[in-house]
Amino acid sequence: MVTETAGAKPTNNRVSPPSALRRHGSQLGIISVGLVMWLSFVIAAPTVFTNVKIYAAFAQTTPQFGIIALALTFVVITGEIDLSFPSIMALGTAAFCLVCAYGGMPWYVGLAVGFGTGALCGLINGFLVAKLAIPSLVITIGTSFLYRGLELVLMNGTGVPLTAEEFPEMHAIFREPILGFPVQTLWMVAIALVLWVLLNRTRFGAHVFLVGDNPTSARLMGINVVSVKTRAFMLVGVMAVFAGILTSIYGYYFWPTTGDGFLLNTIASVFLGGTSVFGGTGSVIGTFVASYIIGAINAGIVSAGINAFYTQLAFGFVIVISVVLQIIIERRIRRQSLTGR
Amino acid sequence: MAEIATAPQPAASAAANRTPVIELRNVSKTFGEVRSLSNVNFAVYPGEIVGLLGDNGAGKSTVVKTIMGFHRPDAGGEIYFHGKRIDDWSVARARALGIETVYQERALCEKQPIWRNMFMGREPRTRWGLLDVRRMREECSRLMSEHMGFTSAAVHPDNVVTTMSGGEKQGVAITRALHFDAELVILDEPTMGLSLTETKKTLDFVSNIKKAGKSAVFIDHNIFHVYPVVDRLYVLDRGKVAGVYDKSQISMDDLIDRLYRVARTGALD
Numbered sequence: 001m002v003t004e005t006a007g008a009k010p011t012n013n014r015v016s017p018p019s020a021l022r023r024h025g026s027q028l029g030i031i032s033v034g035l036v037m038w039l040s041f042v043i044a045a046p047t048v049f050t051n052v053k054i055y056a057a058f059a060q061t062t063p064q065f066g067i068i069a070l071a072l073t074f075v076v077i078t079g080e081i082d083l084s085f086p087s088i089m090a091l092g093t094a095a096f097c098l099v100c101a102y103g104g105m106p107w108y109v110g111l112a113v114g115f116g117t118g119a120l121c122g123l124i125n126g127f128l129v130a131k132l133a134i135p136s137l138v139i140t141i142g143t144s145f146l147y148r149g150l151e152l153v154l155m156n157g158t159g160v161p162l163t164a165e166e167f168p169e170m171h172a173i174f175r176e177p178i179l180g181f182p183v184q185t186l187w188m189v190a191i192a193l194v195l196w197v198l199l200n201r202t203r204f205g206a207h208v209f210l211v212g213d214n215p216t217s218a219r220l221m222g223i224n225v226v227s228v229k230t231r232a233f234m235l236v237g238v239m240a241v242f243a244g245i246l247t248s249i250y251g252y253y254f255w256p257t258t259g260d261g262f263l264l265n266t267i268a269s270v271f272l273g274g275t276s277v278f279g280g281t282g283s284v285i286g287t288f289v290a291s292y293i294i295g296a297i298n299a300g301i302v303s304a305g306i307n308a309f310y311t312q313l314a315f316g317f318v319i320v321i322s323v324v325l326q327i328i329i330e331r332r333i334r335r336q337s338l339t340g341r
Numbered sequence: 342m343a344e345i346a347t348a349p350q351p352a353a354s355a356a357a358n359r360t361p362v363i364e365l366r367n368v369s370k371t372f373g374e375v376r377s378l379s380n381v382n383f384a385v386y387p388g389e390i391v392g393l394l395g396d397n398g399a400g401k402s403t404v405v406k407t408i409m410g411f412h413r414p415d416a417g418g419e420i421y422f423h424g425k426r427i428d429d430w431s432v433a434r435a436r437a438l439g440i441e442t443v444y445q446e447r448a449l450c451e452k453q454p455i456w457r458n459m460f461m462g463r464e465p466r467t468r469w470g471l472l473d474v475r476r477m478r479e480e481c482s483r484l485m486s487e488h489m490g491f492t493s494a495a496v497h498p499d500n501v502v503t504t505m506s507g508g509e510k511q512g513v514a515i516t517r518a519l520h521f522d523a524e525l526v527i528l529d530e531p532t533m534g535l536s537l538t539e540t541k542k543t544l545d546f547v548s549n550i551k552k553a554g555k556s557a558v559f560i561d562h563n564i565f566h567v568y569p570v571v572d573r574l575y576v577l578d579r580g581k582v583a584g585v586y587d588k589s590q591i592s593m594d595d596l597i598d599r600l601y602r603v604a605r606t607g608a609l610d
Binding site: 197200201202203205206207209210213214216217218219220221222223224276280281 | 406409410411431432433435436442444446447448449450451452453457461462463464466470471472474
């Protein structure tokens with residue numbers, strides 16, 4: 001016993017670069033969950049899952065919430081949450097409709113006003129959460145009603161047709177496939193690339209991690225926590241409006257209920273993607289893959305001939321199991337570091 | 342009596358006509374009902390090491406955080422940097438002007454890799470405005486082996502801070518302060534929880550600051566650590582400056598004596 005401890009004296013078994021597995025553990029985890037799921041779908045319904053059509057289908061629908069999930073990843077890394085984005089989707093798209101369909105302005109003005117509305121909503125969320133230090137879980141429920149209410153009042157509860165004849169440019173940009181490839185997914189890839197750079201290669205991104213990890217330390221080292229959090233909320237606001245427009249153009253119609261049913265899919269994508277509930281860690285790639293897993297569960301269950309009522313059950317299993325696994329892995333790493341083994 | 346005690350006393354070692362690197366004039370700080378500092382005058386001259394002593398709750402950390410721009414002094418308090426009064430003081434500003442601090446609470450983000458902690462708040466960028474991640478990693482690796490005495494195999498820049506020992510974490514915090522080539526380094530209880538050799542390394546570091554012609558503020562509970570390395574000493578008690586001494590004016594025994602007295606009676610003499 002005594003000799004053993006003496007022999008174990010050189011403590012350098014906490015060796016050198018952390019293994020790729022440890023560094024990218026959660027991302028590799030989510031990718032393998034995705035692969036396993038895909039394989040089981042292929043086995044369960046080979047005719048459906050060897051056909052391109054099913055992929056085209058969820059390549060069109062997944063980005064409608066996946067794009068918001070990518071931005072929401074930033075907010076979750078800062079240790080906050082935004083529950084108001086479904087309402088921002090609707091309010092921003094309503095602003096577009098008011099300016100273009102009712103106001104007769106060109107489509108690009110409508111887009112600018114829509115994105116501006118999203119940014120403003122995010123600014124308000126950010127101000128309340130970061131400046132006034134109100135828990136985001138609570139206050140974004142409040143602003144969610146606020147934004148939804150405002151949208152319903154402005155639109156008087158009615159929808160707006162967004163036909164290809166009336167908005168040819170919008171349909172060309174947000175709906176028509178490019179060389180047969182769903183443009184929605186092209187947008188999602190492009191946005192994911194930009195947001196990856198933003199998170200991993202800019203000061204803003206670096207501060208997002210630091211603020212979520214330990215806001216006091218971040219402040220002591222001169223980081224403006226309020227500004228970082230507010231910008232993260234604004235990013236979600238703008239991306240929510242982008243998704244709202246994508247969704248509405250896809251359906252040729254703006255429904256005043258736009259955004260209903262998006263809340264859980266989107267949040268699930270972020271957590272499934274390995275972004276920590278506690279803040280400080282997370283990845284754009286994880287959220288990207290997780291969004292398509294969530295999108296595929298829906299399509300997969302139905303086309304595998306399983307009753308659609310099982311969809312939610314499957315969601316539940318996938319989300320609960322992967323979050324539990326993440327927590328267990330994280331604890332293991334922490335324990336290893338404490339015992340040095 | 343308090344008037345005499347709080348009057349700024351430029352030490353003989355720092356010529357009276359020199360301007361301090363940093364100076365607090367008449368600084369008070371109130372948190373709600375609690376008055377943490379009252380009318381504190383504090384100055385650090387170029388090339389000197391100033392010790393800051395005082396019991397728990399004397400206001401040492403509040404002084405540090407005010408110097409750093411983390412706390413804003415109450416109305417009437419002034420901060421001077423090289424003789425220039427500065428009103429829009431902030432942590433980012435203080436750091437940009439060359440003041441770095443090793444905080445008592447270390448101010449690390451433990452879930453992040455070492456390199457992110459090392460450059461926290463002052464991340465280098467490429468000319469495209471993007472983070473220079475490669476330089477951060479390489480620079481971090483170099484600093485760790487040169488200054489922290491880590492053999493490059495033992496700790497890697499990509500290791501997250503949680504996995505490190507207390508001394509290693511302190512090493513990161515100190516190396517960070519060192520890296521930016523600060524003109525003034527503030528160390529708030531840097532030896533707390535450190536082993537004997539780690540403490541020795543930290544004290545050597547403080548002495549090296551002086552050799553490099555820079556200034557430092559050194560805060561520690563342990564007078565046996567503080568006394569040998571400093572030029573001048575401030576004693577704080579209940580938010581007030583109870584005394585300022587040149588090291589040549591006071592022996593260690595005398596100082597210990599007075600510290601006991603101030604803790605008991607609130608007065609030095």
